[in-house]
Amino acid sequence: MNTPFEAARAGGPSVRIGALVPLTRPGWAEAGRHLLAGLELAVHELNDSGGVGGGPLELVVRDTAADPPKAAAAVEELAGLGVAALAGEYHSVVARAAASRADALGMPYLCSSAVLDTLTDRPTDRVARLAPAQSHGWRIYGDFLLGEGHRRVAVATQPSVYWASGTRLLREHLAPHGGTVTEFDMNALSPTALCDALADQGATALLLLLGHPDPAVPVVRAVRGDPRLAGLRIGAPAGQPEFAEWAGALGADGSEVPFLRYLPERLGPLGARVEAALRARLAEAPSFVAFEGYDTVAVLAEVLRRAGTDPTDITASWSGVDVEGTRGRIRFTRTPGIGMWQWAWPPVQVVDRDPARPNRFRVLHTG
Secondary structure: OEOOOOOOOOOOOOEEEEEEEOOOOOOOHHHHHHHHHHHHHHHHHHHHOOOEOOEOEEEEEEEOOOOHHHHHHHHHHHHHOOOOEEEEOOOHHHHHHHHHHHHHHOOOEEEOOOOOOOOOOOOOOOEEEOOOOHHHHHHHHHHHHHHOOOOEEEEEEOOOHHHHHHHHHHHHHHHHHOOEEEEEEOOOOOHHHHHHHHHHHOOOEEEEEOOOOOOHHHHHHHHHOOHHHOOOEEEOOOOHHHOHHHHHHHHHHHOOOOEEEOOOOOOOHHHHHHHHHHHHHHOOOOOHHHHHHHHHHHHHHHHHHHHOOOHHHHHOOHHHOOEEEOOEEEOEEEOOOOOOEEEOOOOOEEEEEOOOOOOOEEEEEEO
């Protein structure tokens, strides 16, 4: 689908951006909705002020549904449609498929929200990213766990490159401090069997490296309802509790589950204005993913103004990006071990939902 755009003061030809967004299951559709809201708001504001080079910016949106082959096919289609660049995506394994295909086709791609460290099999100049790398954010989460005194950590997980990478990062970060990470495969265990195993294992923290709502929600319900596990800290570094769907499904059981969020402690003037506009557009508080969407368009607009629409010129322009985003000044660097242009780093928080007011977030740790 193509999103409508306003160009009352932009009379030239449109510049098209391909937007990859998970909008249907099994994708995390709520995250996709927030990402798209941020992209669309920024496009609306940009076009209302004259567009890019005298013409409007147009989003050409494709639903990835958390399906890597579908995302790769969408990249092929969007390249055939002549988009100037690609943007978006939330799921890391999907972004990896999109980035690899974009790189092979010579298409510039600004990844909005996926965090898997390596999105392509080789270093590339064609891909840039706004979200922090998983190794950066999850180490901050590991520091939070250590600060709370957790040395015996369990992870309830499913087979996935993303979850396996997170488990490895946590294990490597905790080991020098005497910490251990024990894995429980939820493709082989029921929530009740997991509770039995946790009671025997003696972990002080359980991290949910699981899809949402299933099996994450049933696992939380089972653990919260088991008196043997009353003192167990539940965490979700990937951010499942960020969205209203989590609170709606779990109520009070969904509070006090720390997760990673990529927002500053206080928004500046731009962030505050965009927060109000996103809240009106979404009819709820915007997640950090919505801000990532807005910042994506802000960066691409700056690149397109300077470089035009030639893919080679766009990819040569990542190094010169210097844009005021909603969450801070955005500049890209070549970060060791990442293999693409990276904003190093967006603000990182560990937050949870307040049990007294589940719609309010508490900042527990900052990185």
